[in-house]
Structures are given as structure tokens and as C-alpha cells.
Amino acid sequence: MKKTRALTLSLAAIASVVVVEGAAGLLTNSLALISDALHALFDVIATLTLLVATRMSLKPPDETHTYGHGKIESIGGFLGGLLLSALGVDIVWSAFSRLAEGEHNVTPELVGFLAIFYTLAIDGLRISVLHTSLKGEESATVKADLFHALSDLSSTLVALAGYASASLNIFIGDTLAALTLCVLIFYLSLKMVYRTSLDLSDAVPKSIFNRVKxxxxxxxxxxxxxxxRMRRVGDKIFVDVDITIPQELSVKEADLIASDLQKKIQDTIGKSEVSVKLKPSPQQPTLIDRIYHVAGKVDGVRGVHKVVLTDVGSAQHLTLHVEVDLNLPTDRAHEIAEEVERRLIEEVSGIGSVTVHIEPAQERIKAYEIDDKDMAESIKEIVKANRFVKKVEDVKMYGDDKRMYVDIRCVLKDNLTVEEAHAVATEIERKIVEKYQRLDVTLHIETESDSK
Structure with missing residues (x-):
């Protein structure tokens, strides 16, 4: 594959840097060169890990690796990070020893500069190869190695500055460059140890868990x-979840829900494998639930409300309001209404007749706020005049080019039934509309105990 070839070439190139720069560092006694070689060694381990992960990811799961082989990447990264941290400690110890003793013993020679320029050329080659391989083929592993190559380029420039200062008899520059590079090495290696330890312990970041939830x-x-349940294996996250769905759904509908959820999670967290176990709700659907479900499935229906069942002799008569796209032609809306009626009679037992009222679905309204204190106070007085209202908490008014809207929150006395509370709300809305004809009223009611 294109990406494995790019990673293989990158690995060979950076491995040569370890040899060339490491040898030059030992010959010239330059900690800056040795540190940069150590940083290159970090990239050898990282690139090798990415290469192994890429190749192993092509292998399908087997009887002993049912989740695939991605953990091999985590094991390699964990051990490599620990090794580099230990080597970094040794470099830091040497650097501080030189600073304390004041003896740097760096012997800048041409071979050191040649090694650095060779490394810069290799860094440029790796960046070019990896960047080219990403064109037309997205790969997280290749992209990660590209970032490593970019960090190598910057670290080599630091090494060049330190080695050049030593050639000008500013020997402390070589030591300071080594310490600077060791900070980078510690950061990268400890970050790798932390990330891979989370992977090996099947931990996932809380942010990812919350996004899936x-x-x-x-x-x-x-x-x-x-x-x-979630776990990371290599660059893939496995998600398992049990979901409860309404009993009345068909097998096909349930499967569509599971597929939709899988896609939704994958779009949210990226590369993942989602397993969904479906469980029917233990609650039996009511007749009204069934009506909403059947009517809502009809193509073109945007919403269902105001469902009323009336006993007429031995049969039941059903009326309901169905919302459709407000831009639909009338004949198409009529077809939808007839289809809703037909399906309800066929699929819901006991219904003798159905009357469907078609209305346009409410679209999102672009409105402006209305600041009319006199009008707001007048509306409050109408609401408070009702004997069941304890207090008015809020009145908000807004409008568009066609209508004005008012949202009212009020508290009613306790011990009212839903039917009684609805009657109170209807009466209040009627009186407000009598005074302000072009007003669309929404009344939110609470009881005294709710508002405490």
C-alpha cells in the first residue's frame, strides 16, 4: 500500500540519521548532536510502531485477537517511551555535569556539520514523501509520522545552533541545546507512555465517552x-451499548435505528466499530402511542398532534392533526391525509373512522423582540384576573412581518386536574386574543408546588 511504503521509507531515512548523527556526536563529544540523534531514535520507535500498526491493522481479527491486533502498537509505544525517557535522563545528567564542572570538551569538526546537514536533508525528504503520500489517501498513521518529521526538523535546527556556537568557542551553547532537546524528548516520550498506558488499560478519554453518550x-x-462500554485498540475505538426501543417497531425499523446510531457515533468520534444490542421496551404501548407511531411513519408527515378518540356506538372515531410541509401542493397534502387514514384503519384495531386535519408544519421563525411595557402589563392583568391564577412570572413578546407572539409563564393553584388546567389556559388565551387579534399566545402553566 502507498502509506506503508511511505512509512517504510521514512523509517529507513530516520534510522540512518540515528547512525550518522550519533556517530558524529560521539566523535566530536557534542551533546547537542547526541541529543538530536536520541530524538531521531524516538522517531524510529514511533515510526516503527506506526508501521507495525498499519500492517497489523490489515490483518483481520482471529480466534486469539478478536478485537484485532492494534494493542501491539500500544505495547511498542509504551516500552519505547520508557526507554527514551531513561536515555534522556542520562543525557541530562551529562549536561548538568558539564555545566557544574565547566568542562565541555566539545571538539567541533567538519564531520559534525556534515552530519547535521545530512539530517536536515533527510528531514526534508521525509516531509516531502509523507506529504505526497497523504494526497488522495487519508491516513492517521502517515499524518502522525509527518508531524514527527516536522518536529525533527525543528530539533535539528536547535542542534545546529548549539554545535555552531561550540565552533565559535561558546561551548555552553552545545550543552544548552542538548538540554533543550531533552525537554522535547521527555515531553514526547512521557506523552507516549501516558497515551499507550491508557490504551493498554482500556481507558478512553472522558470527553469521547461523553460525546458518545x-x-x-x-x-x-x-x-x-x-x-x-468503550475501549481503544490501536487507532480504532470499539463501542458496545444496549438500547431500549419501543415495542411496536418492526424488525426493519429497529435495524434502521441501530444503523443510524452506529453512523451517528462514528461521525462523532471518527474511526470506530459500534455494536448495538436492541431490547424492546418492557412498557406496553398504549393505543394513543400506536396511533402516533402509525401516522408518523407515513411519508410526508412532519408531525402529529391533537389526537382525539371518541366512542361512537360500538366503534371509535379518531380525529387528529397532521403537519406537512407548508410548500406542498394541496392535492399532495390530500394524498398524505388519505394515506394516514387508510393506514390507521388497517393497522390499529378498533378504529371505525378517521378524520385528518392537515396543517402546515411550523418553520423556524425569524422574529424581533417587542418592548411594549403597556401591552405586557395589560396581558398580565388579563392573566391575573382568572381566579385560578396565583401569579404571573414572565411575559415575553416578539413578532415578525405577519404576526405577534407572546409567551406567558404563570402559576396556578394546586389540586387542579390536567383537564381543568387546560381549560383555564384556553380561557386566558381566548381573552387575550379577543383584545389583541393578531396575537399568537403560548401559555406555560405551573402549580404552586412546581414553582417552589
Missing amino acids: ASIQTHPNIKHFDNL
Whole structure:
């Protein structure tokens, strides 16, 4: 594959840097060159890990590696990070010893500069090869190695500065360059140890867990979920979850929900494998639930509300409001209404007749706020005049080119039934509209106990 060839070439190139720069560092006694060679060694381990991970990822799971072979990458990265940290400690010890003793013993020679310029050329070659391989083929491993190559380029420039200062008899520059590079080595190696230790312990970042959780919770057809389990294997995250769905769904509908959830999670967290276990809700759907479900499945239906069942002799008559796209032609809306009626009679037992009221689905309104204190106070007085209202908490008014809207929050006395509270709200809305004809009223009611 294109990306494995790029990684192999990158590995060979950076390995040659370790040999050339390491040998030059030992010959000239330059800690800057030795540190940069050590940093290159870090990239050898990192690139080798990425290469192994890329090749192993091509192998399918087997009987002994049911989740694939991605953990090999984590093991290699963990051990490599520990090794580099230990080597970094040795370099730091040598650097501080030189600073304390005031003896640097660097013997700048042409071979050192040749090694550095060779390294710069290799860094440039790696960046070019890796960048080219990314064109037309996205690869997280190649992209990671490209970032390593860019960091190598910067570290080599630091080594060049330190070695050049030593050639000008500013020997402390070589030691300071070595310490600077060791800071980078410690950061990268400890970061690798931390990340791979999380992978080996099957830990995933809390942010990723919360994003997956939110994807499940916001799915409209999932009533409940549990047993959410996640683990990272290589560059892939495995997700297992049990979800509870309505009983009335068909097998095909349930499968569509599972597929939709899988795609939603994969879009959220990237490369992943999602396993969804479906469980029917233990609650039996009511007749009204069934009506909403059947009507909502009809193509073109945007919403269902105001469902009313009336006993007429031995049969039941059903009326409901169905929302459709407001730009639909009337004949198409009529076809939708007839289809809703037909399906309800066929699929919901006991219904003798159905009347569907078609209305346009409400679109998002672009409105402006209305700051009319006199009008707001007048509306408050209308609401407070009702004997069941304890207090008015808020009145918000806004409008567009066609209508004005008012949202009212008020507190009613306790011990009212839903039917009684609805009657109160309807009466208040009627009186407000009588006074302000072009007003669309929404009344939110609470009881005294709710508002405490």
C-alpha cells in the first residue's frame, strides 16, 4: 500500500540519521548532536510502531485477537517511551555535569556539520514523501509520522545552533541545546507512555465517552440505554451499548435505528466499530402511542398532534392533526391525509373512522423582540384576573412581518386536574386574543408546588 511504503521509507531515512548523527556526536563529544540523534531514535520507535500498526491493522481479527491486533502498537509505544525517557535522563545528567564542572570538551569538526546537514536533508525528504503520500489517501498513521518529521526538523535546527556556537568557542551553547532537546524528548516520550498506558488499560478519554453518550441520548427513538462500554485498540475505538426501543417497531425499523446510531457515533468520534444490542421496551404501548407511531411513519408527515378518540356506538372515531410541509401542493397534502387514514384503519384495531386535519408544519421563525411595557402589563392583568391564577412570572413578546407572539409563564393553584388546567389556559388565551387579534399566545402553566 502507498502509506506503508511511505512509512517504510521514512523509517529507513530516520534510522540512518540515528547512525550518522550519533556517530558524529560521539566523535566530536557534542551533546547537542547526541541529543538530536536520541530524538531521531524516538522517531524510529514511533515510526516503527506506526508501521507495525498499519500492517497489523490489515490483518483481520482471529480466534486469539478478536478485537484485532492494534494493542501491539500500544505495547511498542509504551516500552519505547520508557526507554527514551531513561536515555534522556542520562543525557541530562551529562549536561548538568558539564555545566557544574565547566568542562565541555566539545571538539567541533567538519564531520559534525556534515552530519547535521545530512539530517536536515533527510528531514526534508521525509516531509516531502509523507506529504505526497497523504494526497488522495487519508491516513492517521502517515499524518502522525509527518508531524514527527516536522518536529525533527525543528530539533535539528536547535542542534545546529548549539554545535555552531561550540565552533565559535561558546561551548555552553552545545550543552544548552542538548538540554533543550531533552525537554522535547521527555515531553514526547512521557506523552507516549501516558497515551499507550491508557490504551493498554482500556481507558478512553472522558470527553469521547461523553460525546458518545450524548449521541445516544439525543436519538429520538431510543427510550433508554445501558451497558455503554468503550475501549481503544490501536487507532480504532470499539463501542458496545444496549438500547431500549419501543415495542411496536418492526424488525426493519429497529435495524434502521441501530444503523443510524452506529453512523451517528462514528461521525462523532471518527474511526470506530459500534455494536448495538436492541431490547424492546418492557412498557406496553398504549393505543394513543400506536396511533402516533402509525401516522408518523407515513411519508410526508412532519408531525402529529391533537389526537382525539371518541366512542361512537360500538366503534371509535379518531380525529387528529397532521403537519406537512407548508410548500406542498394541496392535492399532495390530500394524498398524505388519505394515506394516514387508510393506514390507521388497517393497522390499529378498533378504529371505525378517521378524520385528518392537515396543517402546515411550523418553520423556524425569524422574529424581533417587542418592548411594549403597556401591552405586557395589560396581558398580565388579563392573566391575573382568572381566579385560578396565583401569579404571573414572565411575559415575553416578539413578532415578525405577519404576526405577534407572546409567551406567558404563570402559576396556578394546586389540586387542579390536567383537564381543568387546560381549560383555564384556553380561557386566558381566548381573552387575550379577543383584545389583541393578531396575537399568537403560548401559555406555560405551573402549580404552586412546581414553582417552589
